[in-house]
Amino acid sequence: MSIRVLLVDDHPVVRAGYRRLLEQTGDIQVLAEADTVAGGYACYLAQPCDVCITDWSLPGAGGLELLRKIRARNMQARVLVFSMYDSAPTVQRALAAGAVGFVSKDAPPDNLLRAVRAAHAGQRYLSDGLSPQWLAHSLHDEAARIASLGLREFEIFRLLAEGHSPSQCAQALNLSPKTVANHQTQIKEKLGLSTSAALVHLALRNGVIRLPGSD
Secondary structure, X not given: OOEEEEEXXXXXXXXXXXXXXXXXXXXXXXXXXXXXXXXXXXXXHHOOOOEEEEEXXXXXXXXXXXXXXXXXXXXXXXXXXXXXXXXXXXXXXXXXXXXXXXXXXXXXXXXXXXXXXXXXXXOOEEOOOXXXXXXXXXXXXXXXXXXXXXXXXXXXXXXXXXXXXXXXXXXXXXXXXXXXXXHHHHHHHHHXXXXXXXXXXXXXXXXXXXXXOOO
């Protein structure tokens, strides 16, 4: 069965070139194309894909916003960022937001094919010329932030990531709702998170929780 791909880039000629590159292999099918964040997200909702490839520099909010929207909708979504901007901070921001890989537009064409296959297999991927240490740094930085949590903070972090509400956390830990709310704020600050979805993604990536049926 072909790997189904959603391709999001605001340049039609570029998209056409990517489509030819991807589909000439025989095992990859471009299901849909879009040129904006809104269009890409609508395509994702209408026709779920195996892998989404998005440019970093989309009009308006940019590819990072599309990545966040898709991951908030489906925490198992596999999104690759493909960009001419491939500095360490850019790559690490994409990885921290949940991208499974980053491909530089300066990389050899076969890198995109390898990235799609790696993403489909659940593996992370960086194209040639990008330091593998950036992947390790991203994961190490996350682990260090989690390790900075106090025992009670970690307990609340785990419960929140499992889907419990703050009031349920308070009941489970015999704490007041106000205390849990204060801890929740501190937890997000320590972990550098702004949304509940990002908290869940972080917990999954670092083995704090597991998806049901993943044992």
